[in-house]
Amino acid sequence: MKQTINLKMVLTTLVFFSAIAILVSGSFTQASPSYIQAKTGSCQFEKDWITNPDNPPDEVARSDTDGTSNFCDFYEFSWQWFLHLMAPSADDKNLRNFEIASRYPVLKATGEDSCSNKTGKPIFFIRTSKDKDDSTPFVLPERVHQAGSRAVIYDINENIVLYSVQFSEGLCDLTNADLKSDTAMLPSDTLELKMAWRILDDTSGNSIDDKSNYYWINADIVATDNKGYPVKDDKGEFVKGQRTLGLIGMHLVKSTPDHPEMIWATFEHKSNTTECVLDFQRFDHSYSFLTDKGKFCLDAPTHPHCESTFNNKDPDNNSLINGGAFFSGDEGVPLKHATTNICRVFPNATADMDYKESENNKAIDTLNEGAGAALSSLAPDNPMAVLKNYFNVGSLWLSNPKKEIGYHVPETPAGTDNQRGSLQLANSVMETTDQGTIEIDKNGQLVTSTEGVVNCFVCHGYNPTNTASTKSGSKLSHIIDDIVSGKTRDAR
Template identity: 25%
Template sequence: MLPTDAQVTCGVDQTAFNSWFSGGTATAGGAVEPANGFDFPPPATNTKCDFYKWGAQMFLWLTSPDSAGGVVVDGAQFYDVVPDGSGNRKFIQNGSSDNLMQLRSVKSITSEGTGQAGGGDVLINANNSLVYYGVHANDIYAWFRTGTVNGALSELGDDFPTTEDQVNLIVEYAIDNGAEITDTRASTMELKTSWVDASTVTKADFVTAQAVVPTYDETGDTWVVTGTETIELALVGMHIAAPVLGHPELVWISYEHINNAPMADYVYTTTGGDQSLVAYNASGTWTFDVDATYTPDVIVPNAAQQSDGSIKAKNGGPIGPVKVAQKNPWGVAPGPNNDAGNNTDLVSLNVSVMGMLSALSDVRANYYQIGGIWTSEGQLPLSGTDGTIRGGLRLANSTMETFHQYPDHNGFTSENCFTCHSVSDRTSPGVNVSHIFGSLNPLGSN
């Protein structure tokens, strides 16, 4: 899938890779430690590669085994963030009940401010599985929100914490309230994940989890909710958002499964110093509905979720699989004149990490980092075109921003994560870059 002759501008060698694993040796399915954001290089000296490597280690940690036999993101130190029935949201700790996965839909402008338009567009894979999504936060995030609501952490201010001393204040508050906190280096982390029914893919090639999902009467132009069922889901995408030293705006990193969809054209720099073009190629078998004749143009939804949870055909229907492509590979504009340096960093990172995982027959070798985004000196972003933004200026996940990859022709143009996750001015509370923080009920109030 990826070129093997790219300059190693952001590769991870075996020694460094081993150091990510608990015990200091890489093993198949082995536990990885979270990256230490407290020791992150300061804004004056950090590089794109520093952010991308941080994201790679975090993804491997999140998909590491936990003590209960699952994976970290599905373990007790993470909470699902779900509606509370009264317009707010609440934390449900993993293990306290089956995870509630909801249909992946475009956010409503009325409920999310600058959310994506499209009326709740629905994505269905090539084998007719709906795509489901989860929103999650870790224990430190949950206790930060709880302490903020209860007036116990006022000394931290209105931004996400970026130093070890700040996070230790949250940990002390949590311990005083009977909690046990692990992996403090993850700081206040939130996630979005996307999943398909594991029976519609080769399950052994995916990270999987059990979840409760809605069921439908899948007849006609409107699918009506009939109840719920517990099924095994396969992970197809993940957004990671957490602060590091000097970056309260959060670092946003995105991952996809290698079988999701083909990439548009991109260039990279070879070991010989030349620029080489990787041409778009849709041949092969993909999780989402693509054939060799499809071009990565406008991605048109054929169904949308309604306020009552039903799914209704749109754009002439019928409800079914949607043709998908990654229109802006590595988070930059496609074609022969795009950012070869950024692309080379990500290609070399993925080739090295995926190669070492593959040699171990580790299922995580099937996931690759598509890019990340942050600001130059930790400024709070004012929009998706803010001049301080660094990384993938067109970053979009093909399973989460499917219908709004730049340029969008479906009624709303989203440049990147910061189009929506931004603030009105740089003096605004930094926690506002998160769309869940302000609406979450504190722990103990559910």
């Protein structure tokens, strides 16, 4: 049974839909291995993570001979948690685990009690800025902590991208006193989710709008006028119509007892976009955030129509690559606008010469290949099968969690000596303008640079003795103050 969800302005509440898992068996001439391992690398994708996803690990494994965790351990941890969150819940097969509101409440606006929301109806926001110190009030729909430079992005059908935020229920136990303390810690099992969604247009005839390729939900979306702005009826109520939304990105941030700095993992849909450089088959594919003109400019960057398109944040230029759109004035942000052309600056969120670059790339590629093979082998009506269309961009963590990382801004990037994994970690539909730099070199070729790069630890400070702090300089969580300020169940 499908349900309709109301959206106020660009605020959308929703009910998710999932099919009951159907286990398919067959006869085989030989036993199927319990894991799928790519040709290179020592990482192993276990089929059991799909068939028995209800018990993800509480801690990152320590598989190295010296008793420490290696790169594979962190990426296997990331995949296990992604699959667990996206699996049908044992409590309610019509919901995925992340949709169980008693475990993962939905973030609401400042002054509203997110901890009392037990309906399982996440709330959507427009992404307009990524506040570096997170000190501005949470006023819908102006802030979602997802983009740089106050950019807004639009898909191939010129529809705005929406975002939802959830968190582990244990954060509801923190108080205002904790946030001001010098010793308060976030729970050791803290989890934060930030998800990006796009409207799937079933009239486009384009394969990238086929909802069977997405984890999707139905929602009521506000209708727009010919300028892309919301429409009201004679009573002043917003005119709405049911649309289908597909999941296109997920930030999965999870702490453990050994890693209070949290493991920062991000996943994307395979149809979002392609790499900025070295993709010679981009015209063979359709993407949600790359037009034919965008593809042409990536292949012919010195063409007169393309030279000014890279990392240019001029709001009047609609052919930008990784530039986003910018709006000011009383009308606010339109729900429809010209497509944002996006490309992925660093494959695997890893630059040449990053620390243990080869090991990191091998771990990511091996597990993505293993996940794709295992998920593709499922019957189409298995609710986990759709996850074959998603991949892990990368993950980030600290080598020594006892060391502090102070707050930084993009102009003064955090040192990476103690950071491990994907050191350029960014999601193309969540940090579009903060992925690094693409430029045209003297030979007329596109090159990438880490100049101005922003990974998670640039905006998220970390103090190993005070992870719950909201003081400037050590804000690990950018939503904890909004959670605590809106609570009604605890007046402390």
